[in-house]
Amino acid sequence: MIACLVLSTLCALVLSRRMLLGIVSSLDDIAKVAHVVRRDRTFGLRVPSAPIAELHELSNDFNGLLDELEAWQAHLKQENDSLTHRATHDSLTGLPNxxxxxxxxxxxxxxxxxxxxxxxxxxxxxxxxxxxxxxxxxxxxxxxxxxxxxxxxxxxxxxxxxxxxxxxxxxxxxxxxxxxxxxxxxxxxxxxxxxxxxxxxxxxxxxxxxxxxxxxxxxxxxxxxxxxxxxxxxxxxxxxxxxxxxxxxxx
The missing domain is CATH 3.30.70.270 (Reverse transcriptase/Diguanylate cyclase domain)
Structure with missing residues (x-):
């Protein structure tokens, strides 16, 4: 009886530690990507898949947000390039002004x-x-x-x-x-x-x-x-x- 209790306790500790490591690792992945995004203003990185369902969903939502930000950044650059071209080029001939x-x-x-x-x-x-x-x-x-x-x-x-x-x-x-x-x-x-x-x-x-x-x-x-x-x-x-x-x- 005591042996079963000890074995159950050890199993619970191992499982909880593995779960804790999975949580910490997944949150660390998100934090690293968020840090690069904030530092470099680039949206090309993505968070890897997480082993825990809730964190996996969080990672997917975070990646979806990055997808939208990357698309918005590309659109903004295209608009800025277009405005710059119109400001520096002749609309009729396409030549520089x-x-x-x-x-x-x-x-x-x-x-x-x-x-x-x-x-x-x-x-x-x-x-x-x-x-x-x-x-x-x-x-x-x-x-x-x-x-x-x-x-x-x-x-x-x-x-x-x-x-x-x-x-x-x-x-x-x-x-x-x-x-x-x-x-x-x-x-x-x-x-x-x-x-x-x-x-x-x-x-x-x-x-x-x-x-x-x-x-x-x-x-x-x-x-x-x-x-x-x-x-x-x-x-x-x-x-x-x-x-x-x-x-x-x-x-």
Missing amino acids: RAFFEGRLSRALGDIQPTEKLAVLFIDGDRFKEVNDSYGHAAGDAVLTTIAGRIRAQLRESDLVARLGGDEFAVLLAPVHSTEDVLQIADNIIDCMTQPIILPNDEAVTTSLSIGIALYPEHAVTPQGLLHEADDAMYQAKHRYNGGWRLAIQK
């Missing part, structure tokens, strides 16, 4: 090596107002998107084209090793506009571009200075030389 271009130009000037050059091209459409007035704004939009795509196709992977507004575009060529390389790209941009542009009404129009070119460090050493010199050279190309490209005057 002036603010994005100026920021990229500032960083490029900070990263440029002593043996390298940098070029800014200021590009303006010729007779764009005539297209708008004659065919309507939908036609004007088609011309702008075509110009944007054709300019981008002439550039290297490291270069950048942005829409500044209206029919004005800017190109950043960085790095470049010679003025001749820059002028060749400008020629390519001019030449790519010789093909007619098909409008939404299936009519075709041909337009051209005027380009002003400013080089760092020959013409200016600041973002504003380079854009100003390139803009002035573009004006000279458009109004004094009937289009094409013009290089800024070295100061």
Whole structure:
């Protein structure tokens, strides 16, 4: 009788200890995951299955909450990325806008090596107002998107084209090793506009571009200075030389 009582007591102690260890281990798993979530603000970890039914249900509920938080975090990131893109890109052409271009130009000037050059091209459409007035704004939009795509196709992977507004575009060529390389790209941009542009009404129009070119460090050493010199050279190309490209005057 006493032996049975002792054996029962030992069994109860062993079982209770195993249950206690299971409870402690499961709660420790939850605590570890919660700590990582709080510290790193990441929701990718999950609590392992627990041996006790009640704790297993708690772990599942905790993992379900993490699933919802992870989905919410991904959605929030997607929304933030979308807002950032809309704030820094032109809605019509999909190109970066002036603010994005100026920021990229500032960083490029900070990263440029002593043996390298940098070029800014200021590009303006010729007779764009005539297209708008004659065919309507939908036609004007088609011309702008075509110009944007054709300019981008002439550039290297490291270069950048942005829409500044209206029919004005800017190109950043960085790095470049010679003025001749820059002028060749400008020629390519001019030449790519010789093909007619098909409008939404299936009519075709041909337009051209005027380009002003400013080089760092020959013409200016600041973002504003380079854009100003390139803009002035573009004006000279458009109004004094009937289009094409013009290089800024070295100061």
